[in-house]
Amino acid sequence: MAKELLKGNVAIAEASVRAGCRAYFGYPITPQTELLEYLSSRMIALGRVFLQAESEVAAINMVYGAACTGARVMTSSSSPGFSLMQEGLSYIAASDLPCVVVDVMRGGPGLGNILPSQGDYFQVTRSAGHGDYHPIVLAPATVQEAIDMTVLAFDLADHYRHLVILALDGLIGQMMEPAELPEWQADLPTPDWAVTGAANRAPNRITSMHLRADESEAYNQHIQRRLERIRAAEQRSIEMYTDDAELLVIGFGSAGRIAASAVEMAREDGLNVGLFRPQTLYPFPSERLAELAEQVGACLVVEMNAGQMLDDVRLAVNGRAPVEFFGRMGGAIPLPEEILDTIEMLCWSLHVVE
Amino acid sequence: MIPAAELERVYERPESLTALHTNYCPGCTHGVAHRLLAEALDELDLREQTILVAPVGCAVFAYEYFNLDGCEAAHGRAPAMATGIKRLLPDRTVLTYQGDGDLASIGIAEIIHAAARGEAITTIFVNNAIYGMTGGQMAPTSLPNQRTTSSPSGRDVALTGQPLRVSEMLATLPGAAYVVRRSLHDPANIRKAKKAILTAIQVQQRGLGFSMVELLSTCPTNWGMTPADALTWVKDHMLSIYPLGDYKVSDAARELSA
Ligand SMILES: Cc1ncc(C[n+]2csc(CCOP(=O)(O)OP(=O)(O)O)c2C)c(N)n1
Ligand code: SF4
Ligand SMILES: [Mg+2]
DSSP: OOOOOEEHHHHHHHHHHHHHOOEEEOOOOTTTTTHHHHHHHHHTTTOOOEEOOOOOOHHHHHEEEHHHTTTTEEEOOHHHHHHHHHHHHHHHHHTTEEEEEEEBSSSSSSSSSSBOTTHHHHHHTTHHHHOOOOOOOOSSSSSSHHHHHHHHHHHHHHTTTTTEEEEHHHHHHHOOEOOOOOOOOOOOOOTTTOSSOSSOOOEEEOOOOSSSSHHHHHHHHHHHHHHHHHHHOOEEEEEEEETSEEEEEEOHHHHHHHHHHHHHHHTTOOOOOOEESSEEEEEEHHHHHHHHHHOOOOEEEEEESSHHHHHHHHHHTTTSSSSEEOOOOOTOOOOOOHHHHHHHHHHHHHHHHO | OOGGOOOOOOOOOTTOOOOOOOOOTOOOOOHHHHHHHHHHHHHHGGGGGGGEEOOGGGGGGHHHBBBBEEEOTTTTOOHHHHHHHHHHOTSHHHHEEHHHHIIIITTTHHHHHHTTTOSSOOEEEOOOOBBBTTSSSSTTOOOTTTTTTTTTTTHHHHOOOOOOHHHHHTTTTEEEEEEEEOOOOHHHHHHHHHHHHHHHHHHHTTTOEEEEEEEEEOOOOHTTHHHHHHHHHIIIIIHHHSOOOOEEOOHHHHHHHH
């Protein structure tokens, strides 16, 4: 398929259609609204389900019901709306249901603003709602990656029967770039656990409730075993110039992309700087980062928040190298030049120490 | 002993109910409501085509008690969950079973919008004027001066407003095809409730819009009464606040209920 000029939100929407998304339920909020608007006509034209819900609370619970039927389903929102979905996300996760949720993060806390931000890192990676679990979290940095990760999100959701969150920000959601849309996926058979009416079989029941402590702990262990498999198989990241890097710059999504420009500028200046960009925020690509931490003199984490992924980096690096941080908050976008300043300062101090 | 050949089975468990013992307190009318719904599904031969969405409340295990495909919703969100199911499986019968705290308080937005959309689902609304499961707190449906664990001196309407009459409210919505209130306090009313449940499900089957049967129900445990006194309390105190009747019967639905 040829490349076309696509806006991130629209590209995700069309990729979800081609990945076989049968139903979308959502509520308008900037900067993800184009996704909802696009699907409002596209899904209906294809005879699929589109419904604008009365709130994000209703939207996620509609998704919950739709996911119970075994169909591929999706919703999307942005930070305040994503906050409203927390209870539903936790129920979905605790019902072993595949489901894809897009969070186009914006400046916060509170109503904040509609500018790009990565302030939901904790919310998406730590649990997305109450209880002990993590969703799988994918973080694209380009429109093409947003498309590819949308397809991957549906596949991972089905494979693990797990909640997958696509976490991006308004930069990627609203930017236009040349990108290639995916092939159409064939319809999948209805899974045997779906609720469709108990015809010629025992009833299927979908619940997130386990009243007794022993049952509930056994269920929690089942989730933890699944997360272990996910951590073992799904850590994903991208690297640039890591072979001889003395300083490793680490950033995800838009911040990772801007940091890549800063790294290119630093290389032109003759500095031995590399880039590590996590594509999965959960599972965090700790294994590869730990290896790299052995060979670099220092790490610099760049985020569009006050330092949230920073925690995961520190856990992965585990003292093997000093970890520094550069962040912008509340919708401010870091410039490659200001990241370069920090890179230069850190490289200088690495050599002074030597 | 009567010879087996002369025995006739006149009463049995509906196929749409499982053999599980319920968690309901003795004398609680949740059990009656379950039985009526199960009989209706059997009579309409819909057991294998039905998906039940259970609430958070004393009926939280309803999905276990019914011999149907079922799911357990978050508190108040059953109509949203049912919407998701129905939109993907439009030819199935989709039911929500909800208490008054679930439907009239935390989930009031979801039920209003499901009705407003004319969502072809059927809601069984069990109004016992109290939060049963959490131990008897005030609900938006509690009666004026009703003592509950969170209104120990009686519901003060100056502070907490008047009881919410959901059937009357939903009846104003064009999407609602069939909205009626019945009561479970005596056999004659139980029979009428059954008939209404049958009609409500048929309204859904014909795709006529949203349907709901509100059932005035008892909570002897949290009302602090014997089951018999609780039934009398429904008659003496609830009926005047919650008059029984057909609040909305669309023209198409009228043909069915005739
Ligand atoms: C989000 C949320 N808030 C509160 C609760 C606690 N809770 C469980 S059941 C219930 C009240 C149920 O009352 P009602 O719907 O009237 O059902 P009943 O038990 O009376 O049949 C509440 C408040 C909960 N489970 N979830
Ligand atoms: S607490 Fe009330 S509503 Fe709940 S089962 Fe007991 S009597 Fe019924
Ligand atoms: Mg109640």
